[in-house]
Amino acid sequence: MEPIIELRGLRKHYGSFVAVDGLDLTVQPGDVYGFLGPNGAGKSTTIRMMLSLIRPTAGSISLFGKPLTTHRSEILQRVGAIVERPDFYNYLSARKNLELLGRLSHADVSEKNIMRVLDIVGLEARAGSKVKTFSHGMKQRLGIAQALLHDPDLIVLDEPTTGLDPHGMVDVRNIIVSLARDHQKTILLSSHILPEVELTATRMVIINRGKAIVEGSVQDLLNSGRLKVTVETPEVQRAEQLLRESDFAPYVQSTGEGAIILSLLRGDVHLVTKFLIDHSVHVEGVIPVRSLEEYFINITQEAA
């Protein structure tokens, strides 16, 4: 299968400052590709080069198997993007906004198509409402609807949940997952928020200071190394005693009110759970502790 995105040796210099430092990246059809890095890592700069908004200093960008330099408009017709906070006419309805903005980009602005994209982002019931009545999260969803009007194959979302409340974040993440799963879109999702990538992406790259630090399937990256697990139980003392007398003793890290923290190999999580349950301990929850976060912090520190 031909990659949807292929970046090779991509660089962007601002004077002597190197914002993107020889980036290689391959995104395959159907990927929800997490483009993860701390603020200032070079994510937006990379995305702007991919959308032909700024010019690379060096390196190459191919989308859908074609070089961006020679097939710009053909490529961009197949890409939907939100890179800025979307801007709408507040006193017009969602539907009217999509019609006007869609017309500017020569998209299909038929009622059917507008309702199709509003349905994807869960705003069909609010099609006739003025945008000024929308929450920030709803405006962000309307922005995604706008990016979908021309039915792109690739959707590029630059920090799409920034500034949203938790509800708004969940809505946007669900839309991202559904675009890939139900609508067969390929998605590039830039984020500085780990759980966002952990919850939505299939593959990811972590970038720092314009360089790729690690790349792979999110599952593999999550599975590497030990996992911290919080076991929640009202019987902490008894559970701790049982664990300390068992083969799991070396892995008990600490106990607190209502919870024990263990550092386990991933495959052992269910063994510990079973062990406790077999000893009639009331286990209320077994929760992995932000594994990727530690990974992310370690890795960006190593690079610093």
Ligand code: ADP
């Ligand atoms: P991210 O999206 O990962 O937060 P950016 O791509 O926005 O990072 O920025 C990467 C680095 O490039 C930052 O240090 C930023 O200050 C710098 N930068 C971005 N745009 C410009 C510009 N037009 N001129 C100079 N420096 C810039």
